[in-house]
Amino acid sequence: MNIAVILRQVPDTEAVVQPDAARPGSIQEAELKFVLNPFDEYAVEEAVKITEKAGGDAVGFCIGPDRSEAAIRGALAVGLRRAVLITDAAAVEADVVTQGRILAAAIKGFAPELILCGRELIDTSDDAMAAVVAHFLDIPHVLEAVKIEVDGGKATVTREVEGADLEIEARLPVAVSCCKGLNEPRYPKILDIKRSRTKEIKRLTLAELGLESLPAKSRVVELRLPPARPKGIRVDGEPAVAAGQAAEWLSKTAKVV
Amino acid sequence: MDFEFSDEQRMTIDGARRFAAERLAPVVAELDEKGEVNLEALKELGSLGYLGMTVPEEYGGSALGAVAYAGSMVELSKADAGTAVAVSVQNSLVNDAIVHFGTEKQKKEYLPKLAGGEWIGCFSLTEAGAGSDPASMVATAVRDGGDYVLNGTKNFTTSGAIADAIVVFVRCDPQPGGKGLSAFLLTKDAAGFQVGKHENKMGIRTSSTTEMVFSDCRLPAEALLGEEGKGLKIALSTLDGGRIGIAAQAIGIAEAALDESVRYAKEREQFGKPIAELEGIQFLLADMATDVELAKTMLFKVAWLKDSGHKRFTKEAAMLKLFASEMAHRVCHKAVQIHGGYGFMKEYKVERLYRDQRITEIYEGTSEIQRVVIARNILG
Known part of the structure; x- marks a missing residue:
């Protein structure tokens, strides 16, 4: 079974991001550490697990600048066979719908039976990619999987909804976004890290995909940090007195009661 | 000059960090209290390649070199210095001794099992009356x-209770001095060998430390590691590499103490504000961070010297081990001070870090022996 895994490199979860004044809508990248989008790790692990059992190739598809290679190498080290990287600025800077269209075009020739991605990008919080790619390939999609079973030309996907598990059946091919809880991403073996260097990361251009002039569906006009949270106040002393002081502060200073 | 890790080194060190956070950190406090080894995690590290980082691939190693090894040791030590010392012993002392001095037969028999974590190894040099003076x-x-018959008791052997393979140093020549020492390589099932007393330690309590008792232990001549009479040379040259591992361990402990202190200083309030706003605390933190950074820089320099192969690095390894271990002492001391009374309590991580740090100034060459080595090198 062939599986396409959509990958994205994002700033490390602990990174402190700052808007880049020189490039509106972008962040300062110079001192930033980048990693594979954490939710993508579940997609990679699932793809590797399934192909280990059922055979076939698990191949990564990524839109991003050159530095994305580092994240792709990590996915290759834990078992993806090869990867495709699209670095055209027009693709990297595009909105999620346009990127989904580009990825769909890149994935189409590979003809996978399963397309997996993380449930959400932790930097932009976009969570629509599986649905968008499915739309452009005219295939079904299921979001937020915690369990995937593939058998007899169909996938049975479990997703958690408020207070219950929902089991959804879809014919293959299907695009599925992956949640925490789906599996335990393995640790890379050092030898596999070394061997990942010999695995192919193929560069694909928008021209090769016949998608040179794609009008943007939307664009980010500004990126700004939320206003700093004001410092709280602390009321000490005997409860009877302190409660009075707190009430006074709430009514006179904060004016919320 | 290039201070960047290669992709492979970075990915390997990142892997060690994630493993440490997920597999070591959650259980270390409990295992420290009980004095138990995390053997499952140690073996898993082996299956990932972290126990064979300087063993050539043809013998089952991951062969990524000393820089990646040093960086991984720092990450493992930040979470669990006891498990980390077993990793250091296996890589630096056991594997390296076999790689450099073993016969082809010994390499083929021992290295794949050690490098893959199927076997745990130990390095048995110290005796009750022979510590800094192994001769x-x-x-x-x-x-x-055609055989050798071993008798005597070695002590303070790291990983003694869990070891499958043993490198042991004994005296073949009854004349006193270093010339009569030889190294042997054996497995734990050799008749006449048994594990002796288990030590109850102040720190690194997630590592095993035992006596190793040899009573008419008969070994074939092929169990000799290197030439007869060359044991002291094997021990000393192997310990050069060992010092990278122990320095990395000390740096990991210190970095963990620094991280804990920064976090605590921001949270803890006294005199109506976080103690991180007090200059007295800021100066402690600044000195700790500077200490850790300098030691780390020297760590990767010495690891690079080892990876570059042809250079001698005895003096630099001694300087590194001396500085890193005493640095960790200073940093852990300040970390407990910043935590105040809470730093003295077992609920806080710095209490364990303070205990774990202490041995790094002692084993694999005390600070005093490192100074002797450095002085000899600069005086010629």
Whole structure:
């Protein structure tokens, strides 16, 4: 079974991001550490697990600048066979719908039976990619999987909804976004890290995909940090007195009661 | 000059960090209290390649070199210095001794199992009366026909209770001095060998430390590691590499103490504000961070010297081990001070870090021996 895994490199979860004044809508990248989008790790692990059992190739598809290679190498080290990287600025800077269209075009020739991605990008919080790619390939999609079973030309996907598990059946091919809880991403073996260097990361251009002039569906006009949270106040002393002081502060200073 | 890790080194060190956070950190406090080894995690590290980082691939190693090894050791030590010392012993002392001095047969028999974590190894040099002065050891190997018969008790052997493979140093020549020492390589099932007393330690309590008792332990001549009479040379040259591992361990402990202190200083309020706003605390933190950074820079320099192969690095390894271990002492001392009374309590991580740090100034060459080595090198 062939599986396409959509990958994205994002700033490390602990990174402190700052808007880049020189490039509106972008962040300062110079001192930033980048990693594979954490939710993508579940997609990679699932793809590797399934192909280990059922055979076939698990191949990564990524839109991003050159530095994305580092994240792709990590996915290759834990078992993806090869990867495709699209670095055209027009693709990297595009909105999620346009990127989904580009990825769909890149994935189409590979003809996978399963397309997996993380449930959400932790930097932009976009969570629509599986649905968008499915739309452009005219295939079904299921979001937020915690369990995937593939058998007899169909996938049975479990997703958690408020207070219950929902089991959804879809014919293959299907695009599925992956949640925490789906599996335990393995640790890379050092030898596999070394061997990942010999695995192919193929560069694909928008021209090769016949998608040179794609009008943007939307664009980010500004990126700004939320206003700093004001410092709280602390009321000490005997409860009877302190409660009075707190009430006074709430009514006179904060004016919320 | 290039201070960047290669992709492979970075991915390997990141892997160690994630493993440490997920597999070591959650259980270390409990295992420290009980004095138990995390053998499952140690073996898993082996299956990932972290126990064979300087073993050539043809012998089952991951062969990524000393820089990646040093960086991984720092990450493992930040979470669990006891498990980390077993990793250091296996890589630096056991594997390296076999890689450099073993016969082809010994390499093929031992290295794949050690590098893959199927076997745990130990390095048995110290005796009750022979610590800093290994040449004064009294355990013997007597030639008997084609065999050697070993007798005596070694002590303070790291990973003694869990070891499958043992590198042991004994005296073949009854004349006193270093010339009569030889190294042997054996497995734990050798008749006449048994694990002796288990030590109850102040720190690194998630590592095993035991006596190793040899009573008429008969080994074939092919169990000799290197040439007869060259044991002291093997021990000393192997310990050069060991110092990278122990320095990395000390740096990991210190970095963990620094991280804990920064977090605590921001949270803890006294005099109506976080103590991180007090200059007295800021100066402590600044000195700690500077200490850790300098030691780390020297760590990767010495690891690079080792990876570059042709250069001698005895003096630099001694300087590194001396500085890193005493640095960790200073940093852990300040970390407990910043935590105040809470730093003295077992609920806080710095209490364990303070205990774990202490041995790094002692084993694999005390600070005093490192100074002797450095002085000899600069005086010629």
